[in-house]
Amino acid sequence: MTTAIPAEGRVDLHLDWDGARVLAATVRSRRPQPRRLLLGHPPEHTRQVIPRLYSLCGDAQTVAVDTLLSLLDPAGVGPAQSAAWAARIRLETIREHLWRLGLDWARMAGLEPQPGPLRELLAGRERFANDERLAREWATQTYQSLFGVDGLPVPERLDGPVFQHWVRAGSSSLALLLRELRPRLVGLGRSRAKAFASVDLSAFAVDALPRLREDPDFHWRPDWAGQVFEMGPWARSRDLPLLVELETEQGGVDAWVRVVARVLELAGELAALAEGAPARQAMAWHRQEDEAVVALEMARGVLLHWIRLEEGRIGDYRIVAPTEWNFHPRGPAQESLGRLQGRDAPALRDAVTRVVMALDPCVHYELEIVHA
Numbered sequence: 001m002t003t004a005i006p007a008e009g010r011v012d013l014h015l016d017w018d019g020a021r022v023l024a025a026t027v028r029s030r031r032p033q034p035r036r037l038l039l040g041h042p043p044e045h046t047r048q049v050i051p052r053l054y055s056l057c058g059d060a061q062t063v064a065v066d067t068l069l070s071l072l073d074p075a076g077v078g079p080a081q082s083a084a085w086a087a088r089i090r091l092e093t094i095r096e097h098l099w100r101l102g103l104d105w106a107r108m109a110g111l112e113p114q115p116g117p118l119r120e121l122l123a124g125r126e127r128f129a130n131d132e133r134l135a136r137e138w139a140t141q142t143y144q145s146l147f148g149v150d151g152l153p154v155p156e157r158l159d160g161p162v163f164q165h166w167v168r169a170g171s172s173s174l175a176l177l178l179r180e181l182r183p184r185l186v187g188l189g190r191s192r193a194k195a196f197a198s199v200d201l202s203a204f205a206v207d208a209l210p211r212l213r214e215d216p217d218f219h220w221r222p223d224w225a226g227q228v229f230e231m232g233p234w235a236r237s238r239d240l241p242l243l244v245e246l247e248t249e250q251g252g253v254d255a256w257v258r259v260v261a262r263v264l265e266l267a268g269e270l271a272a273l274a275e276g277a278p279a280r281q282a283m284a285w286h287r288q289e290d291e292a293v294v295a296l297e298m299a300r301g302v303l304l305h306w307i308r309l310e311e312g313r314i315g316d317y318r319i320v321a322p323t324e325w326n327f328h329p330r331g332p333a334q335e336s337l338g339r340l341q342g343r344d345a346p347a348l349r350d351a352v353t354r355v356v357m358a359l360d361p362c363v364h365y366e367l368e369i370v371h372a
Contacts, residue, residue, distance in 0.1 A: 011327045011365040013356075015337060016372045017348060023372055025337035029327045031363060033219060038314045043069055043307065046317065054319075056362045059092040060298035064305040064319075071285055071292040072309070086281030089298055090269055091128060095121050096299035097233075097266040098142075101177065104357060105259065109180035114173045117142045132276060139273035146174040147267060154271065155237065155264040160245045163260075178263065185256035189336030189355035192252045195238045196229035196325070198282035198297055205284040205295040205304070212306040212318055213291065219318045222325060230332040231301020231322040232360065234261035253332075255358035290315075300360055301325065323361045333359050345369055 009031035016024040037049050046065045054061045063085045070077045098121065102114040120138060121128070128135035143151060152158055152166055167178045196204075204224055211218045222228075229235065234253055237243055242264065246257045272279070282297040290309040295302055301322030308316040327333045336355050342348025348369060356365055 009363045011323065011333075011356075011361050011363055013333075013337065013352065013365055013367045015340075015348070015352070015367070015369045017342065017345075017369050018372050020343065021341040022338055022348070025334050025340075027327050027329055027331065027334040027337070029220065029324050029361075029363075031321065031323060033318055035317055038317045041314050042312070043072055043309065043314060045314065046307075050319075054321075054362075057092060057096065057298055057300065057303070059088050060296065060303050061319075063089060064294050064296060064303055067283070067285060067294040067296070068292050068305055068307050071287050071294070072307075077285075082281070082283070083278060085283070086279035087129065089281055089296070090273065090279035091121070091125060093299040094266065094269050094273070095125075097262055097269075100262065100357075100360060101174065101259075101266070105181060106173075106177055108354065108357065109177055109184070111173075111177060111180060117145065136274050136276055139270045143267070143270040143274055146172055146270075148172050148175075151271075152267060155240050155242070155268050158240070158242045158264070160242060163242055174263065178259075181259060182256060185259060185354060185358070186254065187250060188255040188340075188351060189358065190250060190252040190254040190339055191230075191332045191335040193230035193332035193335065194227055195235035196224075196231050196302060198236055201282050201284035201295050201297070201302070202286075204302075205286045205293050208295065208304060208320075209286055209288060209291060209293045209306065212293065212320075213308065219320045219324060221328060222320050223328075228328045228331045229325055230359075231325045232258070232261075232299075233265040234258045235301065236297065237261045237264055240264060255336075255354055258358040298322075300362055321362055323363060326359045327361055 012028045014026040015022050034049055034053050038045060050061050050065050051058050098118040102118055106113045148170060167175055234257060243261055247253055285294040293306045295304045304320040306318050325331055340351050342351055352367055
């Protein structure tokens with residue numbers, strides 16, 4: 001008999017609104033955990049359950065499972081396997097960015113969706129993984145179609161004036177999209193969230209293991225040393241000159257900065273793939289007796305998996321996804337939503353949609369607005 005797989009959960013948003021601005025925002029993430037489907041089974045059972053339970057970012061979820069199982073194997077993790085995992089997550093990150101920008105944000109801006117590059121990637125993913133020349137050709141063509149034949153300077157050298165000129169004068173569908181989005185996103189949902197730095201992954205993985213063991217609610221409300229961090233493209237790219245400039249201008253990170261960060265990361269990943277550069281993957285793990293934890297960067301931020309064995313079988317298993325950070329009760333979504341204004345309920349709902357899309361949860365959300 002096939003075990004039923006529960007729904008992927010949702011984020012609940014509650015806003016107290018006085019008819020002009022939000023007075024208070026409450027955020028709660030309600031993602032399911034795989035524990036009850038795994039308890040008592042051999043570790044290999046995770047390969048059957050996790051990919052079916054979490055369909056979004058399924059490659060990253062699978063890599064996390066494979067890493068944990070490798071940690072439990074005396075052979076451990078080899079460099080060739082790590083490189084293959086990194087390449088897989090890079091393609092998935094590119095796919096997620098193409099999806100959000102070419103489909104979701106295009107619809108939000110009232111523009112015609114641009115599914116071409118995404119469709120080509122979905123159709124050729126397996127071939128790209130095994131044929132570097134083919135992957136480089138696709139990445140080159142996709143980069144040129146999105147950013148123009150002359151492209152943009154690499155993100156590390158891109159400054160405000162050059163980027164603003166490209167947004168104003170660029171003829172590509174992506175430049176047009178950003179022209180439409182900028183006035184809708186600048187200043188919207190501003191927050192002063194702390195960005196999680198990928199260089200801290202190793203220390204975080206070590207510290208997270210005892211927290212997962214001792215705190216049954218850690219996966220609902222994660223923190224590190226009492227701090228709640230923002231995860232995702234902006235957190236990874238925060239030190240890029242353009243993003244520093246934009247954040248300074250806005251007095252914090254807003255929906256526009258988050259979308260620009262996604263665009264810059266897409267540009268960097270496509271350029272690296274086109275050049276044949278190895279995928280850069282931030283990943284860390286830690287094992288202690290019958291427990292193991294892995295933390296890795298994926299499209300939406302840091303994904304963490306933890307397993308505890310009892311007599312060779314699964315005694316506990318928990319996942320902390322980026323959504324639990326970005327939509328933490330004290331996280332960036334809560335602060336961003338608490339700053340919103342809206343002259344009427346439809347306008348407020350539209351603003352909420354844009355803020356949520358910029359933070360990109362991996363589940364649907366439900367919104368309740370209470371007129372105070």
